[in-house]
Amino acid sequence: GGLIAALGYAFAAVAPNLGTLLPAMLIIAVGLGLAIPGRNAGATLAVEPHEHGAVAGQLAATVGLVYVAGPILGASLYAAHPLAPIVAATLLSVVAAAIAYRKLARRSSGAPFTS
Numbered sequence: 001g002g003l004i005a006a007l008g009y010a011f012a013a014v015a016p017n018l019g020t021l022l023p024a025m026l027i028i029a030v031g032l033g034l035a036i037p038g039r040n041a042g043a044t045l046a047v048e049p050h051e052h053g054a055v056a057g058q059l060a061a062t063v064g065l066v067y068v069a070g071p072i073l074g075a076s077l078y079a080a081h082p083l084a085p086i087v088a089a090t091l092l093s094v095v096a097a098a099i100a101y102r103k104l105a106r107r108s109s110g111a112p113f114t115s
Contacts, residue, residue: 001030001031001032001033001034001035001036001038001097002031002035002093002094002096002097002100003031003093003094003097004027004030004031004034004035005027005028005030005031005032005035005089005093006031006090006091006093006094006097007027007031008024008025008026008027008028008029008030008031009024009028009086009089009090009093010090011023011024011027012024012025012028012086013083013086013087013090031093035093035096035097035100038100039096039100040059042100042103043055043058043059044056
């Protein structure tokens with residue numbers, strides 16, 4: 001999901017008009033729609049059953065923090081350069097996908113799943 005979102009962000013960065021930006025946004029939505037549930041599931045799988053409530057609370061708090069910090073960070077990046085927010089989103093999506101891949105590779109090799 002993270003790589004799909006990164007691909008959508010990359011397309012959005014070079015979209016010359018609304019007709020090409022909208023399909024890029026659809027690709028981003030599909031990528032995030034695949035990545036976010038996996039992130040939530042992975043977080044709960046990484047802890048003991050009695051810790052699931054705490055993890056769910058932390059995930060919900062993270063969403064709230066992103067709603068506050070995201071626009072501030074995005075506006076700051078945009079002030080530096082108009083494409084900076086999309087470039088940052090692309091890079092963060094690639095990093096998230098790489099981390100997820102590494103965790104899954106370790107898990108499939110029989111190593112315990114840890115955060």
